[in-house]
Amino acid sequence: MxxxxxxxxxxxxxMTALYHFLFVPLTIGLSILLAVMETVYVMTGREIWKRMVKxxxxxxxxxxxLGVATGLTMEFQFGMNWAYFSQYVGDVFGAPLAIEGLMAFFLExxxxxxxxxxxxKLSKRQHLAATWAxxxxxxxxxxxxxxxNGWMQHPVGAVFNPDTMRMEVTSFFDVLFNPVAQAKxxxxxxxxxxxxxxxxLxxxxxxxxxxxxxxxxxxxxxxxxxxxxxxxxxxxxLGDESGYEANLNQKMxxxxxxxxxxxxPAPAAFNLVAWPDMENRENLFAIEVPYVMGLIATRSLDxxxxxxxxxVDRSKDRIRQGAIAWDALQKIRANPAEASEDIRETFRQNAGSLGYGYLLLPYTDDPLTATMEQIDAAAWSTVPNVFPMFYAFRIMVACGFFFILLTAVFFYYSSTGKLDVLREKRRWILHITVWSIPLPWIACEMGWFVAEYGRQPWIIESMLPTSAGVSSLSVTEVLLTLAGFVILYSTLLVIEIALMIKYIKIGPEEHTPDKEAIPSAMSAGSAPRSIPVPAE
Structure with missing residues (x-):
């Protein structure tokens, strides 16, 4: 190849995004769990909860x-590997990233x-406030x-300026409250x-x-x-909400x-299992559940x-419109001051399909003269590989329902005070739980694969193809940095796993009597040399 x-x-x-997201979900979730545990400690004063938090x-x-270490390089890649993308959307994309750095990252x-x-050094309540922060x-x-990221999936609140060749914000409110971003x-x-x-667990x-x-x-x-x-x-x-938004904004x-x-015909069936064939553009077989897909994706029967x-047929029409917009854009860029109002009006009428015109550039230097074969090829380039998309989504969903089942089991045993039953009579449940530790990461990675690969060939949905956003680099340069990242990130991953296993094996610190408990026991007449340490 x-x-x-x-x-x-x-x-x-x-590669760097998937590596980075090995650390992100655990950081997000553990931060809340730590705050909950410390809240219990402050409310009850029981030292065992403090040991849990530590x-x-x-x-x-x-x-x-390690999440910070792997995340820093990702933002630099926008300038290194995706220079035109950064120039194209910098006015929009830069604001959320800057706010994230100033408001969120510095806070945490x-x-x-x-x-x-x-x-x-802090009182209990002050330390609790820091943990919640x-x-x-x-x-x-x-x-x-x-x-x-949601703006890349559903670009709102911005328009393309043909004179500056940049997307410019028209409503930061729309960018902020983008329904796709909120659902994500x-x-x-x-x-x-x-x-x-x-x-x-x-x-x-x-x-x-x-x-x-x-x-x-x-x-x-x-x-x-x-x-x-x-x-x-x-x-x-919330996944159902994401699916609903995809039907509205990312139909492909x-x-x-x-x-x-x-x-x-509505409501569409849900393919429980299928074998997609991209070459013949059909499913070799499929097991369908009637009506389910229509109800989930549209929340209606009609x-x-x-x-x-x-x-794909719709894309062909937009590609033809995009070719007209691309041609008008070249004339405006050639002489912005003298571009006639007719040319600008032609561009305005077709600007919504400009990104589709860019899809023709891998096939022809002049999209306006593209052949039917080239238009057909460009239209089919809007279809991601169906097989990995189909099964990545189902792996994610299967994991999700398994998590519901397993957490429900532990919720039952913990709420009824029967956790000891698991250790004494149902150890197989504990074994399954230990071996299930990697599954959430698999589900998360499958989710990101569906989200990002599923919008190809777009780096900005329907506006800018991925092929148009790259920097002017050589294959050798990208190969060298790719190899460097693989070596570095693999090393960091090994370090992460080794440190996690080390401290899990060490376990929580051993319990020692409270300082206040010793004088209290002595004043009660007990011998100081025989103060018992309460068992866990």
């Missing part, structure tokens, strides 16, 4: 540091220091990043909450199987089960997720969901 700068740049960004806080800290970074080093900062950080935010952070809950299950730190393990399970069960349910509900993504080649073939 011939290597090119576009595919290598995409591979590099995908133990899970250590694992949070390891994950937080400042209070992370107070969380780790402020135990003996870390949690809020972490979630705010996700909000602004997802506002930027709540869905993503809920997935992070599930990731943290499953992680805490898995580690606690391992302690129960080992017969170690049982009181901390059971309390951690109780918090994680309730938190995880509610979050897992919300992921499904939805059609490829469902391997829906032909438009069906709204039609267009299939892939119909959407």
């Amino acid at each position: 011939e290597l090119n700068v576009v595919d290598l740049s995409r591979l590099q960004f995908a 133990f899970w806080g250590t694992l949070f800290g390891i994950n937080f540091v 970074a400042t209070f992370v220091g107070l969380f780790f080093f402020g135990w003996d 870390v949690a809020l900062g972490t979630n705010f950080s996700a909000l602004w990043i997802l506002i930027a 935010f709540v869905h993503t952070v809920s997935a992070g909450y599930v990731t943290a809950a499953m992680f805490v 898995g580690v606690s299950a391992w302690y129960m199987l080992q017969g170690r730190h049982l009181q901390i393990a059971k309390r951690s399970m109780a918090v994680a089960a309730a938190f995880g069960f509610a979050s897992a349910l919300s992921v499904v509900v 993504k939805l059609a490829t997720i469902e391997a829906m080649w032909e438009t069906e 709204t039609v969901i267009p299939g892939i073939n119909e959407l």
